[in-house]
């Protein structure tokens with residue numbers, strides 16, 4: 001546990017990316033370095049609390065790692081979904097720990113989904129589309145709705161903010177417990193470029209900036225290039241450069257480009273990082289830029 005010079009303890013959060021790809025898994029030789037699994041981010045607290053953000057196909061290898069780590073000990077986690085689109089839930093039936101009775105999970109989703117999250121996950125495991133029924137899930141699984149405000153967990157606090165995405169989605173801010181604890185913001189799917197497709201309240205952008213402000217790290221949707229975005233307005237995603245401008249406005253130390261377009265090759269992601277670094281420099285900013293990659297670990 002890191003200690004400050006004045007002796008106070010800093011409650012750090014440790015992040016590991018298990019899935020970085022948006023929309024659909026994209027394995028292959030051109031996505032080896034940044035990864036082909038859909039969104040999943042593991043967070044550990046200083047008290048060894050376990051938080052999982054999104055349950056894309058990255059959840060499958062995370063499940064295997066958790067089983068190897070825990071052995072016969074129970075696995076307990078809060079899983080916060082930004083929304084229930086396929087790429088954010090498709091790892092759940094392949095998450096082996098849900099088939100063991102000693103494990104306990106709470107699956108949180110935004111309030112006001114067209115169908116509640118419990119029904120969505122059960123439908124995902126109905127016999128027409130999946131060979132194992134939800135009745136075979138042995139772990140304790142509780143479905144919860146994330147309403148406004150913030151809540152505390154084992155070594156962390158989390159708050160949510162509604163973002164611009166078809167059907168609605170949340171961004172999450174996580175902080176380690178305690179004063180001066182590090183924090184980061186996770187916004188997997190969000191259309192910064194236009195509000196016309198959404199029932200966004202006035203002042204939304206300003207409120208989003210304030211939600212992010214002061215975080216050490218922003219993980220943000222950077223699905224499109226500026227040129228691609230013109231053909232995908234209203235699809236619910238941002239460009240890499242829009243993510244940079246948001247990070248600069250909110251004065252975050254580091255931006256992690258996330259939710260890579262399935263067709264985006266590793267070399268193209270490298271070029272996106274370089275383009276974003278140039279934009280930061282041209283604005284006189286100091287925000288560090290990197291792209292999310294499977295296996296990347298960061299601490300705030």
Ligand SMILES: [Zn+2]
Pocket residue numbers: 022023085087088188189259
């Ligand atoms: Zn997505």
Ligand SMILES: [Zn+2]
Pocket residue numbers: 083085165189236
């Ligand atoms: Zn989505």
